[in-house]
Every structure is written in C-alpha cells, then in structure tokens.
Amino acid sequence: MTSPAPRNPYLAKGFAPVRDEVDIAALDVEGRFPDDLAGTLYRIGPNPQFDPRPPYNPLMGDGMVHAFTIRDGRVAYRNRWVRTGRWRRENTAGRALFATAGLPSDDDPDAGPRPADGVANTNLVWHAGRLLALEEGSPPLELDPETLATRGLWTFGGRLARNMTAHPRVDPASGAMALFANIPRGRLTGEIALYEADAAGALSEPRIVQGPYPALIHDFAITERVVVVVVCPTTLSLERAAAGGPLIAWEPGRGAAVIVAPRAGGEVRRYPAPPRMAWHIMNAFEDGDRIVIDLCEQDAAMFSGPDGRPPEASRAAQRLARWEVAAGEVRSRRLHDLICEYPRIDERRTGRRYRYGWLACLGGPGTDDLFHRGLARFDHETGEMAVWSAGPRHAVSEPVFVARGPAEGEGWIVCTVYDEGEDTSCLAVLDAEDVAAGPVARARFGRRVPMGFHGLWRPLSGR
C-alpha cells in the first residue's frame, strides 16, 4: 500500500488516504465478536483519489465508504469510493482537477464546470430502504448497501431542491427523517430550508426559515415536536472574500441563535444565544416548556476573524454542554471538562429525554494532537464520564452505538482504531455499558482505514 508523502497533516498518519478498493472475506479476529452482533458498520470520510491540488481541505476530499460486516463472529471488509462526477472526471484524467479549497477559479483549467453531486464524504444515513452518502453542499448519493456501488443522485423524486445536511435525524417513533438545507437556493442570505421525509421517503415541501446571517451550519436536532437549528457566528460572506478576506470567518460579536420550528408547522421562534461554535449536537428533547440541547461546543471556531487574524488554538477545544431554551432565553452550562467530540447516542432516544452519550476524546481541536486517542460514555444522570484510553499511538473513530437489549444504552460500541506504529487499523467492539474496559474484540487486517468522519450501523435483521 503506497501513501503520498505530503506535508499537510490531513494527508498523513491516520488521515492518509488509501489508493485501492478491496474485498476481504474474513479479517483476523482477536477476542470473540458477540454472537448477537450482526450487521454492517459503514464508515465514510475524505480519501482523495489522487494527490490533491494544494492547499488541501479535507472537508472536500473524495468520499470513500468502508463497510465492516459482522456475522456469526466473522468480519468481512469492503471499501469503495463514491463515484461522484468529480471522481469520475478525475479518474478519466488520471490526476486531481478540482480544488478542495478556494473557489472554482482555483480548479485546473481542464476541470470544466463543477458537478452538482459534490464529494459525498461526510455521513451516511439509512432511510426508506436506501443507503445514502451525504455532504451538506449537495444532494445525497444512493449506494448499494452490499456492493457499495454508487447508484446515483437521490433527490426524493425531484422534491429536494438542491442540497441537504449531512446530519438528518430519524424519529425513532415514526421513522420520519427530518432534514435541513443550509443555503438552499445557492445564495448567502441566511435562509435555511426545513424538510421532513416520511417513513416511506416522501419528502415534504420545503419550509424556509430565516437565520440571523449566512453561517456554516453543520448539524441540527429534533424533539418529538420541534426542529432546533443552532446558528453559530461562523459567518459566510462572498463580499468579504471578494475583498480579499476569508469566505468563512469567526465573528463572535454577532452572537449565536437558536431557531425553534414546530415540526407540524406553526410559528418559528428565534432566540439569541451565547457566541459559541458547535459542529455536532448529541441530542435534544423537551422538558415541559424547556427545550434542552446537548452539544459539543467550542469557545471559538477554528476560523480566522474577518480581518484574517488566526484564532487562538486552545479556544477551539470541544466540550459537552447543555443549552436550555426557556422563557425566551438560552442558557448554557458545561456538563464536563473532558475535551470531546463526535457525540452519539442510543438512537432509540433521538429527540427524547435520554441518559447516555458516547464520544471520542483525548485529543482533537484545542489540544496539540489532531487525533482522538480515547472513547467515553457520559451519564447525564450522574454526570460521570467513563473513559477508555487507546494509547498515545492509537487514534479512535466516532463511536457508533448498536442496541443489544431493550434498555437505553444496553448494547455495543463499534469503531475503528488506527495504530500509528504499524500503520494499520482494526475494527473494535466495546461493551457500551463499560467502555472504560476497552475492546472485547478486534478484527485486524493489515490495512489502514483513514480516520474519516461519521459512521452508520445497519443490522442484518433490518434488511
């Protein structure tokens, strides 16, 4: 396996792309994979097909999907690039054509117009019988869940106007999928479109709500009755970019906002909030008249100010916080001091009062380490954070929860762990109720699985 030798840290060590697609029927299993663990962990992340045109922005690297299928204690592996329009054109050309940072004017002169299907590198969702690869600037791309072949764009029968978030939320009671589109008409006006697809995949008309300013909005949340959009002052401005400033800038003076929209329609409310940055929301729920939103917040985003002044790195540390919307106000409080990101829950509790969340920790933004070296479970009832350290040379992906029994949190955590010394990854399984004990089983195969962004578990029984 060859690796490029770039200086960009997002192309090195555990982030380094792999350059081939393989099918491996049986990985080497260490320990015993639980008999009741049967399904596929899909992971996705940026994996440039060719050495990218510098400077490289990993948020726009070609999406690659990695699938680990666990059955009867055995583990199979398959990886495929998502065949986007960019990927196909570059594959024909034999080199990178499209810039991953900057504007279309930074593309190779031979690149041609940018295809509308983006890079499909951020997240995956299973909904209405479809496996969708997601990236927030584009519509989803549907994949074959077995072969990982790209089936093509999925626009909900033409009802999705343009793009959709990479973080839709599926309501566990109804099976409906709530989603939003930031910049839904391609203009930086602060508009956000809200949609809901029913359990059969029929998409609603868009409902346009107005944010306080055009901003980077990566995630959102639902409760049983409302949609919650947190708008942080990571602003977008073409005028600023045209004047030589940053397209994306951290502007805390503009404050944040929480937008609350009833899912069934009705008055949309917008509440001012403290100027923090949040990429990911753990969960939200209603408690009487209060709306509770748990998220990983940063005191400052990792973007320069409008004047181009770089951020203070330590302020980008991510910590779990609870924002409460009550009596027209948003109050926030930190839930724990541990630096952590990639919050996941037992998704049977999405939008409902819940007790447990799992996170990646021990590294990441605001530390001197780009990688997360551990996993944690947070208990909202006791305030306890149980931590497993994978060790200083091991990097851990987002923890994905797999239900085992009926009680919340009774299940497994599946993730990949990258070993810097060996330059290989393994699939690890932990008891979700005892993450501090570390993996109960690992599957190794002498290859690297680049760290990537997000993952999805699909049980075999659900097919």
Ligand SMILES: [Fe+2]
């Ligand atoms: Fe994300």
